[in-house]
Amino acid sequence: PYPHYPRPDLRPRADWDLLVRPEVRETAHHTHVGLGYRPPRHVTGELVSYQAIYERVVDGVVIHTIDLHWRVANPQLFSEVLSFDELEASSSDIPALGPTARGPSAPHALFLACVHRVAHHRDEKLLIWIFDIHLIASRLATAEWKTFLELAEHRKMLTICRQGLNLAVTHFATPIPPRVAADPRLSTSLVLEEPSAVFLQRDRAQLAR
Numbered sequence: 001p002y003p004h005y006p007r008p009d010l011r012p013r014a015d016w017d018l019l020v021r022p023e024v025r026e027t028a029h030h031t032h033v034g035l036g037y038r039p040p041r042h043v044t045g046e047l048v049s050y051q052a053i054y055e056r057v058v059d060g061v062v063i064h065t066i067d068l069h070w071r072v073a074n075p076q077l078f079s080e081v082l083s084f085d086e087l088e089a090s091s092s093d094i095p096a097l098g099p100t101a102r103g104p105s106a107p108h109a110l111f112l113a114c115v116h117r118v119a120h121h122r123d124e125k126l127l128i129w130i131f132d133i134h135l136i137a138s139r140l141a142t143a144e145w146k147t148f149l150e151l152a153e154h155r156k157m158l159t160i161c162r163q164g165l166n167l168a169v170t171h172f173a174t175p176i177p178p179r180v181a182a183d184p185r186l187s188t189s190l191v192l193e194e195p196s197a198v199f200l201q202r203d204r205a206q207l208a209r
Helices: 022-034 084-089 106-119 127-138 142-154 158-172 195-200
Strands: 016-019 051-058 061-069
Touching: 022 051, 022 061, 106 127, 106 142, 106 158, 106 195, 127 158, 142 158, 158 195
Parallel strands: 016 061
Antiparallel strands: 051 061
16 A cells, blocks of 8 residues: 555554565565565475565564565455456556566555555455555546456456445545445445455454464
8 A cells, every 4th residue: 555645654554565476586585685575484395375475684673574476365265356467467566665666546545555455464354455445545536447347247356345335434534425425336235245254254264263
């Protein structure tokens, strides 16, 4: 959500997420190691995790952490919900991070913000993630809302995206355009047969997930 904050440097974060194509993972690894980052011990397995952690340690203290992703999420159901190529095709510059820095378009950023808190964090109602959704949604233009809803529907993530938007409206009075709010796809009375919806059941055991 970096471009959506007036002062993004003030937003607390534990790490920075960096997405690369799967085929450049090895190059990205050597680049991080060459810059002084080290991977801590973590669970491995080709189908277990689609990310690697790199830490910059100074005097025994971790001062910076990079999450290197080659897919957008670890759970299989979410891992290919958006590809690097899709994100890159509509990505935009982030001048504050440097002349070559790029990030997701606003519709993709909103979609990822809604999906991330469920895919990786069991639908945790952490306000900072809900505020991310609020800021991004507040700036979407009409055409961008159309892109977002079509993406959520096509990838069978409408229930999850609807949940994220409802939380943003509840906690931050996020302004949703009337035409969007009236869209039947966002109606809570619409029961959708989406496999991803089971991830909203916070009492499910990790093994079940």
